Amino acid sequence: MLENSNNPIHHFSTTTFLFNSEGTKTFLIKHKKLGFWFPPGGHVDDNEYYFDAALREVQEETGLIQKQIEFPAYLVPVKENCHQPIHIQRNEVTPNHFHYDLTFAGIIDEKLDIIPGEGESVEFGWYDIDEVKELYTKENVIKYVEEFSQLIQAQLK
Secondary structure, three states: OOOOOOOOEEEEEEEEEEEOOOOOEEEEEEOOOOOOEEOOEEEOOOOOOHHHHHHHHHHHHHOOOHHHOEOOOOOOOEEOOEEOOOEEEEEEEEOOEEEEEEEEEEEOOOOOOOOOOOOOOOOEEEEEHHHHHHOOOOHHHHHHHHHHHHHHHHHHO
């Protein structure tokens, strides 16, 4: 066990960075409770395949469905019928409460209508890397936006 407590809380979550086809802009949502700008994401439900959770969270928060999102193999490789996250990171949400976040990236048409589900944040938008750096967000969001943007742009060359 990594923690010193007898009863740590562990949750799995997903984050899906969405980019335009050129990899120059990313879609972010202002978290209703925390005020940070994040990509779509949330908890993996009990007995839910984590990639299905990623798709569900994107649909709940944007109204987009799987066929509207491209997940090229260089961003989301599939090995042995298992979608591979680009990153997995451990975050301590509160003392003794941990999230293990599986991170994915996809490409969408930035002209698609975004229609958040009931109760979801209605503050969202498309941002280039310089704009992301000016938003109230976490350092890892900036780092991943830069990394994934470079991956997408490299594929276009």
